[in-house]
Structures are given as structure tokens and as C-alpha cells.
Amino acid sequence: MGVTQEQIYAGLDLDLSWSERDLPERVRTKHVHRLHPYLGKYIPQLVEELLRRHVPARGEVLDPFAGSGTTLVQALESGLDSAGVDIAAFNCLLMRVKTAEHNPFVLERELRDALGRFERGEGKAARANAYVSAWFAPQSRADLLRFRSLANDYEHADVLRVILARAARSARLTSHFDLDFPREPQTEPYWCHKHRRECRPVEHADHFIRRYTLDTLTRLKEFARVRSRRTAQVLHGDARELDLPGPFDAVVTSPPYPGLIDYHEQHRYAYELLSLDDERERELGAAARGTSRAALTAYTEGIAGVLGACADALRPRSRFVIVVNDRRELYPQILSQAGLVLEQRYQRHVNRRTGRRAGEYFEDVLVARRA
Ligand SMILES: C[S@@+](CC[C@H](N)C(=O)[O-])C[C@H]1O[C@@H](n2cnc3c(N)ncnc32)[C@H](O)[C@@H]1O
Numbered sequence: 257m258g259v260t261q262e263q264i265y266a267g268l269d270l271d272l273s274w275s276e277r278d279l280p281e282r283v284r285t286k287h288v289h290r291l292h293p294y295l296g297k298y299i300p301q302l303v304e305e306l307l308r309r310h311v312p313a314r315g316e317v318l319d320p321f322a323g324s325g326t327t328l329v330q331a332l333e334s335g336l337d338s339a340g341v342d343i344a345a346f347n348c349l350l351m352r353v354k355t356a357e358h359n360p361f362v363l364e365r366e367l368r369d370a371l372g373r374f375e376r377g378e379g380k381a382a383r384a385n386a387y388v389s390a391w392f393a394p395q396s397r398a399d400l401l402r403f404r405s406l407a408n409d410y411e412h413a414d415v416l417r418v419i420l421a422r423a424a425r426s427a428r429l430t431s432h433f434d435l436d437f438p439r440e441p442q443t444e445p446y447w448c449h450k451h452r453r454e455c456r457p458v459e460h461a462d463h464f465i466r467r468y469t470l471d472t473l474t475r476l477k478e479f480a481r482v483r484s485r486r487t488a489q490v491l492h493g494d495a496r497e498l499d500l501p502g503p504f505d506a507v508v509t510s511p512p513y514p515g516l517i518d519y520h521e522q523h524r525y526a527y528e529l530l531s532l533d534d535e536r537e538r539e540l541g542a543a544a545r546g547t548s549r550a551a552l553t554a555y556t557e558g559i560a561g562v563l564g565a566c567a568d569a570l571r572p573r574s575r576f577v578i579v580v581n582d583r584r585e586l587y588p589q590i591l592s593q594a595g596l597v598l599e600q601r602y603q604r605h606v607n608r609r610t611g612r613r614a615g616e617y618f619e620d621v622l623v624a625r626r627a
Pocket of ligand 1: 512
């Protein structure tokens with residue numbers, strides 16, 4: 257290759273290792289990045305810097321594991337075209353809502369109209385399915401189902417669906433400290449580790465619907481002020497098999513990691529309330545599949561398959577920028593199976609994350625190209 261390991265491994269990149277003080281949560285979750293919770297995203301400031309370093313001006317970037325759309329949103333902010341693929345239907349809905357160019361006047365009129373009608377008691381609560389009956393108190397599910405019925409009347413129905421999902425997430429019968437992956441509905445008062453007192457499960461959802469409708473409006477308007485008019489395409493499907501558009505100037509992505517997160521399951525309430533297609537069996541690295549040798553082999557082949565497919569959609573000499581916490585050291589094999597060579601690798605100190613998975617660790621940024 258003509259490049260030594262020392263040159264490839266540039267070590268800790270202090271420019272990407274922000275402290276909590278440099279980058280408080282409010283800044284990491286600016287505008288649409290906090291439109292809906294999503295476990296497993298990377299921070300927008302990291303993406304912004306990676307786009308600056310590795311994507312030519314006015315170029316087009318591809319994210320084959322686009323998740324909640326951080327790459328696409330930042331590409332729009334940086335004046336780049338982009339496309340993002342995800343297997344999870346809810347993630348694609350969320351990305352479309354974040355990246356669409358909404359007419360601000362129609363958006364505001366519709367959201368306020370829907371909220372007004374909801375608060376006047378309009379809408380019809382259809383029969384709840386088994387999941388909705390088990391995971392929501394009677395008043396919460398009546399609120400959510402009524403709001404759902406109103407959403408269909410509007411041009412911005414998808415925005416209202418994301419608001420519905422966010423309200424549903426907050427209104428589930430869970431303890432306050434177990435919002436990410438609750439196992440059983442919490443139907444009785446409980447000792448709350450987060451608030452250090454007895455808390456009660458949520459009994460209604462109307463206050464969440466109000467709060468999130470207004471917050472979503474503010475966030476979409478904030479993003480509209482910094483968004484360029486470039487395009488962001490959202491492609492729903494398995495990135496190993498989709499016909500990718502292109503040609504692209506770079507891939508910037510953070511792939512799923514084996515055994516950590518179930519990306520469909522974390523938004524189960526949304527799938528149940530919005531009748532979205534569940535394709536979890538195609539999810540790479542799903543936690544439910546564990547970390548057995550067979551699971552790791554399937555993961556390695558799957559990610560290599562995706563990167564290989566992306567390579568065909570890239571212009572010659574374009575870069576793959578892959579953010580990963582590769583503690584199992586799977587990526588040397590994955591890159592080689594995908595026909596890629598590593599050019600550079602830098603490490604970033606991840607100072608703090610929110611939620612129960614808080615802690616400190618290092619993340620790698622791998623920069624590769626076709627061999
Ligand atoms: C680490 S997350 C990406 C998060 C993203 N960088 C963000 O900031 O929101 C990985 C994503 O890969 C998606 N995924 C898993 N298997 C996939 C497949 N076969 N094709 C496309 N996407 C897949 C998951 O649904 C998940 O959203």
C-alpha cells in the first residue's frame with residue numbers, strides 16, 4: 257500500500273473529541289436532531305466536520321445506514337446533496353419529515369389546526385390492538401388514537417405521525433428510567449431511580465401531544481432557516497439489495513454494531529400505532545441476534561455486502577468514512593471483504609452520552625477507498 261500503520265493510525269483526534277462544555281446537549285440536539293428520540297445516532301458536529309474534511313464542495317454524499325438522518329440533515333446544512341438508506345420504516349419516516357422542505361405557513365396552519373381540533377375533542381379513537389391496549393393507560397390510548405385519526409386530514413400527515421410517535425413514546429406504561437427498552441408495562445406506582453421518589457405511570461397523553469406539536473413546529477422552523485435547498489433522498493430498504501442512485505462523492509456512515517441495539521424494537525410503539533412494515537429480520541447486527549460466532553460472521557458479511565454495493569455507486573477515488581466503535585476488531589476483515597483499503601484511521605474520545613448507556617469510550621473514524 258506504501259503507507260505505514262503509523263501513518264494510517266493517526267491516533268486521538270482532539271479536534272473531534274469535544275467535552276461536554278464545548279458541546280452541551282442543547283447544541284448536540286439542535287433543531288430537527290431532537291424531533292424524536294433515537295438510540296444510536298452520531299452527533300451532528302462530528303458529521304459536519306467529516307463532511308468538511310472528506311466531501312468535495314457541492315458534492316453528493318451517501319449514508320447506507322442513515323438511521324435518524326443525521327448525515328442527511330447535516331448535508332443539507334452544509335450545502336450538499338445526499339441520499340440515505342435504512343431498513344427500518346420508522347427511521348425513514350423520521351428522516352423524510354426532518355429533511356423535507358416544508359412550506360412554513362401551511363405547516364404552522366395545519367399543526368395548529370390539528371392540535372386545536374384534538375383539544376376540542378374531535379377525532380375518533382379506533383379499537384386498540386393488543387400492544388396498544390397493554391402499553392397505554394385507557395386515557396392515553398384514547399388520546400393517541402384520536403390524534404392519529406386526525407393526522408390523515410392534513411398535507412403534513414407525516415409530521416403529525418412523528419408527533420404522535422413521540423407522544424406515544426413518552427406516554428407508554430414504563431418507568432422513567434427505562435424508556436429505551438422497557439420489558440413489561442409498568443402499571444403500578446414504583447420507586448423511580450431517576451427522580452429518587454415514588455412515581456406513577458403516565459395516565460394520559462394530551463399534554464405530550466400539545467408539547468410535542470409546538471416543539472416540532474419550532475424545530476422545523478429553526479432548521480428551515482439554516483437548511484440549503486439541496487436535495488436529500490430517503491430510500492427505504494435493505495442497503496445490500498437496493499438499486500442505489502448516484503454517482504456519489506463519498507459515503508459517510510455509522511453502521512449498526514453487533515449485539516447492541518434493536519433498531520425496529522426501540523420504536524415498537526410507532527410500528528404498532530402507525531401500522532408500519534416491520535422488517536427486523538433484515539436488520540444487520542440486531543441485538544436480538546446476539547454475538548455468537550455465527551452472528552458475527554453474518555454481520556461481517558452483511559456490512560461488507562453493503563459497503564461493496566456502495567462502492568459501485570461511488571465516483572472513482574471517493575472515500576468511505578465509517579464511524580465505528582470496533583472493539584471486536586471486525587472492520588479489517590469487513591473492509592477487505594468489501595474490496596476496500598484503509599487509508600487513515602483516527603480516534604475520537606466520546607465524552608458523554610445521555611440516557612442509561614452513559615459513559616466514556618473511544619470511537620474510530622475509518623477512512624477507506626476502493627482497492
Ligand atoms: C448506528 S445506526 C445509524 C444512525 C445514524 N448515523 C444516525 O445518526 O441516526 C444504524 C442503522 O442501520 C440500519 N440498518 C440495519 N440493517 C440495515 C440494512 N440491512 N439496510 C439498511 N439499513 C440497515 C438500522 O435500522 C439503523 O437505523
